Every structure is written in structure tokens, then in C-alpha cells.
Amino acid sequence: MSNDITNGAAKPSRLPARDPDDFEATTSLTPREIVSELDRYVIGQAEAKRMVAIAMRNRWRRMRLDPSLRDEIAPKNIIMMGPTGVGKTEIARRLAKLCKSPFFKVEATKFTEVGYVGRDVESMVRDLMEIGVNLVKGEEAAKVKVQAEKRAEDMLLDLLLPGSRPPESGAVPGTPDAPPPPPDPASTREKFRKLWREGKLDDREVELDVAVQGGPQSEIMAIPGMEDMGFQLKDMLANVFPQKRKRRRTKVRDAYELLIQQESEKLVDMDRVMDIARARVEQSGILFIDEIDKICTGERKGGQGAEVSREGVQRDLLPVVEGCVVNTKYGMVKTDHILFIAAGAFHTAKPSDLVPELQGRFPLRVELTDLGADDFYRILTEPKNALSVQYTALLGTEGLSVEFADDALREIAEVAEEINRETENIGARRLSTIMERLLSELSFNAPDMGGQQVRIDREYVRNALADVREDRDLSRYIL
Template sequence: MSDKDFIIEETNYTEESDNKDEKERTGDTGTDDRADMCDDKEEVTAQSEDDKDDDEYEKYCIICHRPESVAGKMVDLPNNMTVCSDCMRKSFDAMTDGSIDYSKLMNIPGVQFLNLSDMENVTPKSQKIKKKKEKPKEYHTLSIKDIPAPHKIKAQLDEYVVGQEYAKKTMSVAVYNHYKRVATNMMDDIEIEKSNMLMIGPTGSGKTYLVKTLARLLDVPLAITDATSLTEAGYIGDDIESVVSKLLAAADNDVERAEQGIIFIDEIDKIAKKRNSSQRDVSGESVQQGMLKLLEGSEVEVPVGANSKNAMVPLTTVSTKNILFICGGAFPDLEEIIKERLSRKTAMGFNAELKDKYEHGKDILSKVTVEDLRTFGMIPEFIGRLPIIFTLKGLDKDMLVKILKEPKNAILKQYQKLLALDEVNLEFDDGALGAIAEKAMKKNTGARALRAIIEEFMLDIMYEIPKDDNIGQVTITREYIEGTGGPIIELRGQRMPLLGQNGAAGI
């Protein structure tokens, strides 16, 4: 070792010993460092506990007391106070508008003013409420083995929907083929087109109910919208992409699940091309043209958690390639168009048809063609993207009686369950069911009339029955429906008709 190296080592040793002596003299032996580490550890632990509290609690507005999950993001004020944006905006509007006399408002009952001096002792904990625990929803992925066969789909629809055999058969096959297409995800070069549907039927024939039942059986998200609110982009009303936004909301903002859902556009006949109109058709033909790409399959940017696009709402991209579109409408006056087309065949001769042959036909809608829809006002490009067109029959008396008592959630079964909770048995005789169906036929609103009629006649019964615990059974009769008699009330152990209107037995 050289003398130079020895001098460097001796110098380093001297510096270390001087530092050690200095620490021993001042009492600094590293204890403060360990104390600082402990303080940091306690601070991190306290911070993690605060984060845990923030996860379990949410802020609420000091004025309207709405939680953050309802009112939106809160505005933090001094002294750990939070106010929602709506109350903040209303406060600024009230302060900037000079037309309000605050001295008169002080004595009005129900009007309160926020006094900041009263809030000095507000702590963060006192302005937080516990969040509601939401159970995570479990969705199953769609596979080709899980798709029920068409006959199974129709059998399930039969349990809820009465009649409409052709419509249920058509929908079962179309849905089965569509979800096979989605599940296989184009395994080869042969691309299967979408099976979008167009349902034509009078009001109350079960169009919306069929789609709701179908979506519930298949466990897929469903969005129902009216075409009456849709307008061309840039005008007042809902944009065409809003139908996809509703489907995304129905799927809990899960894009993958929404892309396998069903969109039902009701009142599709209201966007028919307007005739003899000099104004711009912003809610008719323009909407049909705007929906062409949507029906065929395209990438659509839709807002998350809102129906309209704005700068404050995030956007996401949804593909409509695998979304099943079902359009439905009553198409009034379409029967006249069909009759006019069929009447052209009438002529003179042995094979001529009578002019009034189709005048009183009950099943005219089943003879509809694409030509009739074009005459009605639907553009050919729109009809071409709805390849499956089928009709629903109007309801007759026998079908209305079956609707009352046969489906799983029939109206009569609902009332029987309500009275069963009061330990009362409810019965309807055949005459009463026939009378209800006859009244519904006069209203000409289909199955919707049944609920209104039964609500009217069950009002007094539902009001009077809970008064007497001795009532064991109520039988609704035809006389009660027609207003010439009353229901038969059976007490527990005896039978007794109660006196009703006009001296007749009833409630």
C-alpha cells in the first residue's frame, strides 16, 4: 500500500469518528429518524382509514339533503360543507336577480336560508351518509348451446300470450336464427344477415307484450322507444342514436351486453312519409333515412348515462351489427290501401270477383305486401332492412275471455292473489267473463280495455272486503257487470248476497 492510499483511508476514518462523536455529544443517535418513520406509518394508516370511510360513505347537500348518488358531484365549501350544483346555481340566480325582496321571504313558512355562521362546527363525518350496498348483477354469456329451439321459445310464449299463433311462430324462428348468428360470430366466410322484424297489428293486440315476454325469456337487455319522438339530427326531439342509448342504459352501461340486446321501436307507422306537405319532413322520411345504417349495422357513438350528446357526458362506441331491431305499429288506414289493391282485380265475366268481397273482411291485414307499405309512406330502403314482416290479428270475444283467465299473469289471477292475501277467495262465473269481453269489444282498444273495465267493477269490492273478516268468498256475476245485480258474498260458514244498487244484491 502506498503512502497516498494510507493518508486517504486515515482521513475517511477520522471523518467517521468525528461524525460519531458529534452525534454522541448532541444526543442524536437515529432515534428521531425512527420516530419520523413511525409518524409517517401512522399517517399512512390514518389516510387509508379515511379512504375506507370515503368508500362506505358519500357526501350530501347541506341545503336539499340529497346524496351525491342522486344530485351528482358536490361543490366543496369552507368548513367541510358540500352543496350540490343545482342548489348552488339556484343560490347564484337568486343573488344576481334584484327582483326578490329577501326581507319578505324571511317570514314565509317553509323557506329557509343557509346561514354560514351556523355551519362553523360542521365536521366531515356529519355531512356524509352511508352508501347503499348494491348487489353485483350476474349476466351469462351467450352460447349456441344456451339458445332454446324455436318450438321451446313458442311454448314459453304460449304461457303468457293468448292466440297470435303465426306471429309467435315467426318471432321464435327469427330470434333463434338471429342469436345463432350472434353466438357463432361468423365462423366462416358465409355471412348471415340480420333478422330484423316489422310487426303490424291493431292497438291492444299484444305487440309490445310479445317483445317484453321474449326479452325476459331470453334474458337479454331490451329498450322500448316510440318513433314519434324521433326527429332528424339538429331539430328539437330525440336523435336517432337515442334508441341505442336507451339499450345501453338497460344493459347497465355494459357495451358487450348491449350489443346482444333487442330494440323495439313502437309506433313506427308515425314516421311514414307525409303526403301533400310543403314543409320539411323532419319526423317522417328523414327519420327513416337516418335509421338505415342503424338497422343494417354500424358503429354509433352514444352518450353514457344520457340521451343527448353534450360536452359534459362521456361517449362510447356501440356496434349495432348484432342488435335485433323489432319495429311495430298499428298502421291505420292500411286496410283501406289493401282493399283498394285487391279491388283492382274485380272485372266483368265469369271469374270476376265481387267489389264488396273484401269490404267486411276480418283478416285483411294478413294480405299486406311491400307495395302496400310503400303506398302507406314507408320508403323501400327502410322496408328492405326489415325482411321479416308479419301481422297480428285483432282480438275477438273468445280471445278476450282467454286473456282474462289463461295466461300465467292473467288479470283475474292478479286480483285473486290480492284478495288471497286477505284470506278471501275470488271467483268469476262464465257470464261475468263474457260480459267483460263484450264491454271491451265496444271500446275497440284491444286487451288494454280489460284492465280498465275490471278496475271499475272491482273498486267497491276491494274497498269493502277488508272491513269484514268473516267474508270467505266473492263470486262476480254477469248481473253485477251489467249493473242489474251484485256479486255473491259467502261468509265463513254461510252464503249471503249483499244488497247493492237499485235494490239488487251486491256491494
């Protein structure tokens, strides 16, 4: 049994504290540690979590082999089967975040073979590389943040007190190389520095130059299926025209953030960023291909139209999954060791409906189970960001105190299971529709109920949801 839990903790972390910049440490987690961390966000689905944990550990093992053997070991790609809302995407996303790996999710239905309107299959590798560059750039910017803040503070003081900066070493005051400073500049400058650090200058305004992109601002119309070529052409033209600077008046606190950003960009070595990002994408990138069952071709006894298009997408995916070189604006990226995780409900299809070559590139298959009332109850109670906590906090901003009784949460869980079973099974997402329906009256009247306390119990839930539970046709549209 499982659920899709985000940004919460179903159980406390059992891992020792790690340096967030230590990429090696985050990728050397044991399978047991990985599963333990995933248990904090996704309840159940033990088999799926064990499978992805082993896949990630195998990457760590591979990097410790002799290079001659290392390149021969291909990742074991995975197919996850199960209905929507049971945690397929969340497992992959949390795994990538845990291991600090570039992660990109794409729907297989966005791709088409040549001749049909859609996206180029290789575009997902370019998107993954873009994510990898931004990920590494953020890490490198964090390393120089202190230095960037110091520079930004000095530049901010220059804006507040023009000409107050002490002369550079080697320049003698009174000579042509060093303009005469104002009376006692250091003292005045340090006073302003103290006022700034105390937050007393935040609302003052200053003028500073900010970079704006020069050159033509018109949109480039790309050929359908070749949008990435249009994006690359746009980037190329942007590099041809130099950046312009525009004078802008802003508050001191906003100017400080802009200056930090500008100084960080100067301090970060983009060549190093691209090299690290490329290596990380190639060695630890994860591409999550959702709705892969939608491009299955049934019995594959020939066909035309949509059947031909779906099989064409599979054959376009094949070389990328097998391993090829994709040209991106950051250089050539090899896909040989990128981990591909495919997912789909597989209600009307099965993995064997994929073309045989693609089946062979996804040797691991795991089925995720449906959610039950017990799982829904855990979703409502265990995470720090459970829906009950979210709604209590939202209504609390109006001065309305809302308390959920335990029997009310169990009733909501039972309703979610019942509606999923009798209408359309959308997994944990059903809880959001039920909670919104349950609290719609309170949400509307909350501004007029400040200072009041409302306790939501089982009877309250039954009365609020009575109409949609009794009328199945109505529940199909509302819940």
C-alpha cells in the same frame, strides 16, 4: 287470435331445466321451443311467434359459421302490424327475456331530425348498451354473491364488535403488528354470528360509512336533441370528483344489504362486464321501435313541416338500422347485428309509406289479429296473474272473499269485445277498465265488509255495467 299476457303461465313449460347463468344454453333454443315458451304468455299470434323464433334461431346458426362469412350475414328485421293491446310488445319483450338478450323499447315519435326538438336517434343504442351493462353486472354479481355475503357478514360483526376479528395470519398476538384482542374474542364473535343468523340482531342499529357522490350536484342543461351529451358530461364530471363517504346509522338488516352491495361492486370486474355487455348487445341485442307508422310520410310527394320531420326521422334511423358505430360511455358499439323489431297499428299508413331504403331493412312483415271474446276469456282464466286473481287477492287483504263465476268471466269477455268493436279498439287493455268499473263499489266498501263472501256472476256483471253498455257516449269516456 291473441292477447297480451304478462307474468303468467297459459300453459306449463315444456323446456328442460337450464342453468340461468348458461347464456349459450338459453340462446340455443329451437324455434319450436321458443314458440312453446311464448305460448305461455301470449295467446295465439302463431305467425308472429314463428317469425321471431326463426329470427332468434338464425342468430344461433350465424354464431357457428366461419368468421369470414359470419360478419356478412345481417339480421332479418321485422315489422309487426296490428292494433294496440294484441301482444306486439309482449312478444318482443318475452323473446328478449327468454334469450337473455338486452332489450330496449322506444317510440319512434320521440326522435326528430336535426333542427327539431327531440331525441338523438343514436340514443336508443346508448340506452340499449346501458341495459346490457346492468344485465351483465347483475349476472356477475350473482356469481360472487356467496363471497360477498361472507365478507358482508364479517364486516357486520366488526361493526357490532369492534376489534373482535382474529389477527391476520403472520401477525403474532402481543406484538406491535397485532393489537391485543379482547378476552376470548372468537367465542364472543361466533355467538354474535349465531344470533345474527337467527335474526335476533335485525333491529339493532349500527353506524357505517356509505359512499356518496362528490363534486357539484347541479343539473347540466343539454341542448334539445342532444340530451345524451349532457348525460355523458355529467358522468365525466362524476368520475373527476372522488367519492365521499358519509356516516350513517341504520338497522343491522339494512346495513347487511348495503355491505353486500358494496362488496359485490368490489368483486365484480367492470372491465369484464363492459366487454361481455358490448358483445352481447352487438350480437344479440333487440331494439323495439314502436309507433313506426307515425313517422310514415303518406305518398311522399314532398311536403313541409311535420312531413319533412317524419321523413327526416326515417333517414336518421336508416344508418343505425343498416349498421354503424355509435359512441357510448362504455366504448364504441356496432349496430350491424342488432335485431330491430318495428311495430305500429298502420291504420292510416302502410309499410310501403316508409322511405324505400328503410323498407329494405325490414324485409319481414307480419300482421297480428284483433282479440275476440274467446281470447279475453282465456286472458281472465289462464294466467297465474289474471286480473280476476289479482282483484281477489287485493280484496282478500281486507278480509273480503270474492269469487268469480265462470259465466261472469265470459260476460266480461263479451263486454270487452263489444266495447272494443263499437268504440276504440284497445285490445286486452280494455279488460282493466271493465274490471275496475265492475269492482269499484266493492273496493270502496271492502274495509267495512270484512269476513263476508261475494260471488260475482253473470247477473252481477250485467247490473254493474248496464248504464255504460246502454249509453254509448258514456262508455266512450268510462270504458
